[in-house]
Amino acid sequence: MSIIKISDEIQEALNEKKPVVALESTLISHGLPSPLNVDVALQAESILRELKVVPATIALFDGYLRIGISQAEIELLGSSDEVTKTSFNNLGEVIANKSLGATTVASTMFAAYRSGIKVFATGGIGGVHRGSDGDISADLKALSDIPVAVVCAGVKSILDIPKTLEALETLGVPIIGYKTNVFPEFWTQGEDLKLKIVASGSEEAAHLLNTHWEIGLTTGQLVAVPIPEEKAVDQKIVENSITESLSEASAAGITGNAITPFLLTKVADASNGLTLEANVDLILNNVQVAGEIAIQMAETSSR
Numbered sequence: 001m002s003i004i005k006i007s008d009e010i011q012e013a014l015n016e017k018k019p020v021v022a023l024e025s026t027l028i029s030h031g032l033p034s035p036l037n038v039d040v041a042l043q044a045e046s047i048l049r050e051l052k053v054v055p056a057t058i059a060l061f062d063g064y065l066r067i068g069i070s071q072a073e074i075e076l077l078g079s080s081d082e083v084t085k086t087s088f089n090n091l092g093e094v095i096a097n098k099s100l101g102a103t104t105v106a107s108t109m110f111a112a113y114r115s116g117i118k119v120f121a122t123g124g125i126g127g128v129h130r131g132s133d134g135d136i137s138a139d140l141k142a143l144s145d146i147p148v149a150v151v152c153a154g155v156k157s158i159l160d161i162p163k164t165l166e167a168l169e170t171l172g173v174p175i176i177g178y179k180t181n182v183f184p185e186f187w188t189q190g191e192d193l194k195l196k197i198v199a200s201g202s203e204e205a206a207h208l209l210n211t212h213w214e215i216g217l218t219t220g221q222l223v224a225v226p227i228p229e230e231k232a233v234d235q236k237i238v239e240n241s242i243t244e245s246l247s248e249a250s251a252a253g254i255t256g257n258a259i260t261p262f263l264l265t266k267v268a269d270a271s272n273g274l275t276l277e278a279n280v281d282l283i284l285n286n287v288q289v290a291g292e293i294a295i296q297m298a299e300t301s302s303r
């Protein structure tokens with residue numbers, strides 16, 4: 001039984017080794033407010049189409065992992081409050097119960113890999129949360145196990161970034177700084193955490209990604225793209241908004257997979273919407289970079 005349904009357009013592109021970029025759906029259902037969420041999802045697709053890259057937005061409908069969905073389906077994910085945020089721990093359940101589900105980084109990587117898509121663009125990955133409650137995103141397990149390149153703006157500073165980087169190193173996941181030697185911190189370009197691998201552009205990034213897999217390594221890889229400088233949020237505003245939001249989260253007793261969406265909303269409120277605007281900018285920037293990398297990778301594989 002195949003639980004994966006790939007759209008005809010995407011299947012054709014994959015057969016012809018044309019570039020395809022995967023896009024997740026949790027940022028539509030749980031990451032951004034409506035109606036901005038739908039707008040961003042559609043803009044992401046059109047950025048890729050401009051580049052002649054086929055977009056593959058991934059979500060769960062009627063018991064299937066769908067690779068490539070319609071505008072109406074994107075609108076449903078963006079407006080319904082019955083969408084289940086789906087990671088590894090509940091992917092089977094959402095399929096079994098034929099629920100409406102949005103894929104996180106972890107489950108999108110799984111779906112992309114199973115369909116033959118190597119490049120995936122998102123905002124940021126999950127990681128090790130701050131504090132000692134032991135909340136660690138399954139995105140790290142996915143990066144350890146699944147050979148897909150995740151193009152992102154690093155991790156949100158609502159997480160414990162140094163611990164997240166340590167975990168990625170332990171798991172053997174390369175972090176390729178895209179035109180930077182500093183790990184980006186989502187709403188800001190980052191400053192403290194140095195990276196050892198740097199790609200000067202899409203061609204070098206594709207070469208680094210391909211080499212890791214060609215030598216037989218099988219982990220995922222991160223391409224860390226800083227938010228464009230003019231769009232970055234002031235570091236102090238980010239820190240203050242996070243401190244405020246974290247204490248609200250603990251006061252409200254928010255736990256588990258509800259924490260990330262809760263904090264994103266609170267941080268956006270606390271920063272008067274500045275982080276939200278930056279979130280959109282960085283997602284679209286990552287999509288553009290992922291498209292360019294996918295083009296380079298498709299060229300090497302057809303040579």
Ligand code: PSU
Binds near residue numbers: 026031
């Ligand atoms: N980054 C964002 N918005 C999001 C997410 C990340 O800017 O909505 C989502 C991604 O889908 C990521 C998930 O995989 O949050 C991580 O959730 P958790 O920490 O519960 O594993």
Ligand code: MN
Binds near residue numbers: 136138256257
């Ligand atoms: Mn978690």
